[in-house]
Amino acid sequence: MTLPLQVAVVGAGPAGIHTCDILSQLAPGTQIDLFERLPVPYGLVRYGVSPDHPKIKKIIDSLHVVLDGSTIRVLCNVEVGADITVAELRDSYDAVVIATGALRDAPLDIPGIHLPGSFGAADFVSWYDGHPDASTAWPLHAESVAVVGAGNVALDVTRMLVKHAHTLSDTDVSDNVYEGLAANPIRDVHLFSRRGPADVRFSPIELRELGNQYDVDIVVNPADLEPDPHLDRMTRQFTPVRHVVETMREWARVPTSRRTASRRVHLHFHQAPAAVVGADSVDGLRTEIMVPDGYGHVSGSGVFVEHEVQAVYRAIGYASTPLAGVPFDHGTRTVPHIEGAVVDGDGNHVPGLYTTGWIKRGPVGLIGSTKSDARQTVETLLERTVAGSRARTGRRAADRLLQDRGVRPTGWAGWLRIDSAERELGDAQGRERVKIVGRDELTAIADRSYAGAPTRLRFES
Structure with missing residues (x-):
């Protein structure tokens, strides 16, 4: 048998x-x-x-x-x-x-990445999803935060950081997460991508959802969306890319006078993380301005910019x-x-x-x-x-x-x-x-x- x-x-x-x-x-x-x-x-x-x-x-x-x-x-x-x-x-x-x-989070090997206040997206996701091995508390103390990444996980992290707790009242969110988000003092989230708007891996639906959040404004520099051969080629060939760029252009056209929300998301392109700045904890993020070659590739310019933030979240992939x-x-x-x-x-x-x-x-x-x-x-x-x-x-x-x-x-x-x-x-x-x-x-x-x-x-x- x-x-x-x-x-x-x-x-x-x-x-x-x-x-x-x-x-x-x-x-x-x-x-x-x-x-x-x-x-x-x-x-x-x-x-x-x-x-x-x-x-x-x-x-x-x-x-x-x-x-x-x-x-x-x-x-x-x-x-x-x-x-x-x-x-x-x-x-x-x-x-x-x-x-x-x-x-686990894919590693980001830059100076200062292990400073207190520097977090991996996977750990944050585990917290707000009530993972049994995650701490029940999360240090949401920063008013200004940097998120590094150009995919849907980066969007998830950004959206949850700026989300008002009461908008989650009909979800399965645990009580400790609700209370943590209710006390969150966040005002600004800066989302950094090392390449341009045509090369992000945001899905159109997820990106538009970010702009539909209660009491949240999206800030995009119109100069980042100026037509160039690569942007034009990508938007012609790929419908999702065209929808992503169109959404960003809608946000870029909103006049400053209409941005009255208590929380803002700033989209930054052609900026690669170079170092997390701080002595005992995060004081900022240093990025390098990247130069596009017209074909979707970028190279470092040697020009650096420091952004004053009190926390950094890396969302560059799982491992x-x-x-x-x-x-x-x-x-x-x-x-x-x-x-x-x-x-x-x-x-x-x-x-x-x-x-x-x-x-x-x-x-x-x-x-x-x-x-x-x-x-x-x-x-x-x-x-x-x-x-x-x-x-x-x-x-x-x-x-x-x-x-x-x-x-x-x-x-x-x-x-x-x-x-x-x-x-x-x-x-x-x-x-x-x-x-x-x-x-x-x-x-x-x-x-x-x-x-x-x-x-x-x-x-x-």
Whole structure:
């Protein structure tokens, strides 16, 4: 009798859940265990999407459908690499898929970057999204702030910095974040891009949303939008670029007399960060004026400008972190692979090890693009893996290891209890939900779903 395929998926964000779903469809009967180091599933959708983007957060509904009532076993609050190793998973399962995403900020190697008051976007996003490993307090003390970056994350950070707290009253924002934003003394945010308006990676919708904020003015220098061959070429060829530039031109035409908001966002182009200025904390940001070549490239001019700010946020991209027992390319900050099959330094496939999501391809693409990425990985896995071809004890071995180490995973029923508790908090405030922040509180609520026995682990599903 052929035994069913047994697969462990590490990471319960969209990439991991889509992998489980596609694997269930293409290989019915496969036993799938989904490991997640946080007490709750959904990863980037829950902890990387701004609270004022409820439509994007609705992706959770489709992910919920995949897991609810399925045979996929969810084991949250288990840190692979600490509570159980990748090698132990490989010994237990026919295949292991790494889908841990990109959790850290890409580095910005300039003087002063580690001064107090200099922050990474990922840390700020974790705070306002109520990540259980983030501090419940954030130092929102600055009246003038610099944001470095030219993508949608930079827009998210900028928008949340200037947002008035009461405009979030119908979102899932946690109480501590609401209170922190309500006390925010911010007046000006300066957003810096090293290239020009035609080369930013803002989506037109996200950019226009910035201008629709309550009591916020957008300040753009009309000279930055003067026609030139590169700008004209890009706006002719690419519709999104044309919409972005048109939006900026609308803002640039607003007379100063009509800019009466209490908070302002200033867009600066052709300025690259050169140093964070300050002795004991941030006093400013020094930028170098960049010279465009007419083809979308820029070079340094040697001319520097200092901007007086009390905080600097870098939003230049996310980066994955290595996982012990998994090959890692520190240059690209991804797991090396061939069509999802992990390879070692010599290009040889590591038996039973696969990868998908941002740790596979880098932090690019929309959440929806994880489906096609996961399908490639699953198809490669199924081509290379024969169910029952190797003696595997699967989840029984994993359960024994976790029990021996005193690890109590949160099962699917645990998440449902957390979900219910957050919705109850929301009902009391006239909202859909209020996010619960603390790891201990989350695990305490979920723990009632865990049922242990002296000889083995058992999880409600």
